[in-house]
Amino acid sequence: MSKKVTIVVVTFLAVAALVTIIMLERNKKTPNERYSESSDTASSVCPETSAIFKNTNETSETNESSVIPDTILNTTHTVEYEILSYDIIEDVNISKQNKYADKDFYDGCLPDPNYLKEYTDYQAMRNDYPQIDEYLSSNGEKGMTSSEYQEFLKKHLKEYTTQRHPKTKYVFLHCRITNISSKPVEEYINDMRVVVMSGGRPVAVREINCYFDKSQNTSSDARTHNFLTYNFKTDETIECVVGCCLEEDERTGMSFSEDNKFYAGFLPIGLDNPFQVDPVNSKGFIALDKIPKES
Amino acid sequence: MKKILITTIFATAVALSGVLGLSITAHAGNTSDTQYMFHNTGTDGYTPGREKQDATKVYIHPTSGPVLEYTVQGFGGSTWVNRSNSHTVPNGAKASFTNYVHENSELYARLHMERTVYANTHTYGKWSPDSTKNYTVYN
Numbered sequence: 001m002s003k004k005v006t007i008v009v010v011t012f013l014a015v016a017a018l019v020t021i022i023m024l025e026r027n028k029k030t031p032n033e034r035y036s037e038s039s040d041t042a043s044s045v046c047p048e049t050s051a052i053f054k055n056t057n058e059t060s061e062t063n064e065s066s067v068i069p070d071t072i073l074n075t076t077h078t079v080e081y082e083i084l085s086y087d088i089i090e091d092v093n094i095s096k097q098n099k100y101a102d103k104d105f106y107d108g109c110l111p112d113p114n115y116l117k118e119y120t121d122y123q124a125m126r127n128d129y130p131q132i133d134e135y136l137s138s139n140g141e142k143g144m145t146s147s148e149y150q151e152f153l154k155k156h157l158k159e160y161t162t163q164r165h166p167k168t169k170y171v172f173l174h175c176r177i178t179n180i181s182s183k184p185v186e187e188y189i190n191d192m193r194v195v196v197m198s199g200g201r202p203v204a205v206r207e208i209n210c211y212f213d214k215s216q217n218t219s220s221d222a223r224t225h226n227f228l229t230y231n232f233k234t235d236e237t238i239e240c241v242v243g244c245c246l247e248e249d250e251r252t253g254m255s256f257s258e259d260n261k262f263y264a265g266f267l268p269i270g271l272d273n274p275f276q277v278d279p280v281n282s283k284g285f286i287a288l289d290k291i292p293k294e295s
Numbered sequence: 296m297k298k299i300l301i302t303t304i305f306a307t308a309v310a311l312s313g314v315l316g317l318s319i320t321a322h323a324g325n326t327s328d329t330q331y332m333f334h335n336t337g338t339d340g341y342t343p344g345r346e347k348q349d350a351t352k353v354y355i356h357p358t359s360g361p362v363l364e365y366t367v368q369g370f371g372g373s374t375w376v377n378r379s380n381s382h383t384v385p386n387g388a389k390a391s392f393t394n395y396v397h398e399n400s401e402l403y404a405r406l407h408m409e410r411t412v413y414a415n416t417h418t419y420g421k422w423s424p425d426s427t428k429n430y431t432v433y434n
Contacts, residue, residue: 106327120350122398136398139380146393146434188329207346209325224427225328225354251402267343273370274344274403 211243324425360418369401389430
């Protein structure tokens, strides 16, 4: 390759990169800008969303499509949840949207639409190494020591681990949450579950796990543990959006299809098997298709 | 010259991937706390099952009430099985329980709690199935 061609190619790539960076930086908006922009847009562009607010405040008006369903109570019956509307966004669109601010995601940034999840085939590892099987079956009491196990993982874990992007959807719930007890309450928003039914059975039972726009705990350690915890004052009501990340998972039969029905609510106290939940007949759950969907 | 060309192409790709947000990230585990409580007139009890997403330690933080003995259990689809050794944890301690729930391909974890003294009062605490760092490790 001639010297001239190389110089031209290098120069072209450098200029192209520079132009791209400048263009992207010019269009860059802070999370607050995006958030306030989305609030403005919601009031002017989404008539359905506006109607939800109206009908929520004037429940006596009988527009059947936007009748607010029964509220649900948390498991200690101290906090009441009213789900006003919901929204579902696919992974490929999550970074394009500007309705849900990046600062309000659990990780403090918008989810990567192509994020990779690690899957380790522990069964294959155990088949290949009987001493590992013995160690894991005995909760670390037999087969090897804890440090030997850690050394083994350092050497061999990668051989049994693959990465792939699971198809993902983000479910957002617009809620009005009220402390109905007569004293302050520490509420764990992640006690609420989103259940996906398919073929008449639950295929996903997931906690609210990825979004809360009224978090009181956003510094590093507090964020890790308590991003989804809210300290209610007596009689306090908040209106907020909470979110749940749902991934396809062949282990539970969870795959996205037209057949999926989504529910939000609380597991009954004492339920032994999470997949025995019956959101269709349980008073602790609300079917999302019975409440308005945001456009 | 060839070296410069390769270096430039690589540097351009890296710079653009960073700007365009194409970086590969892993999702955090289920590290948000929820509260548990146990009434010490009963001999034992359980927290609700929560999703276990990785092989990290289970975080347990008792806040008040009589001390309990904790065991992490995993749910594989039919029954709950002990996946850690049992330990008592004092109030105020932040415990990281070594467990083998994820390694046994189980999707859910919960705490089995056993009273150490009979008392007509509750024990309260917080826990999460996954963690981002280790506190006091209980093997």
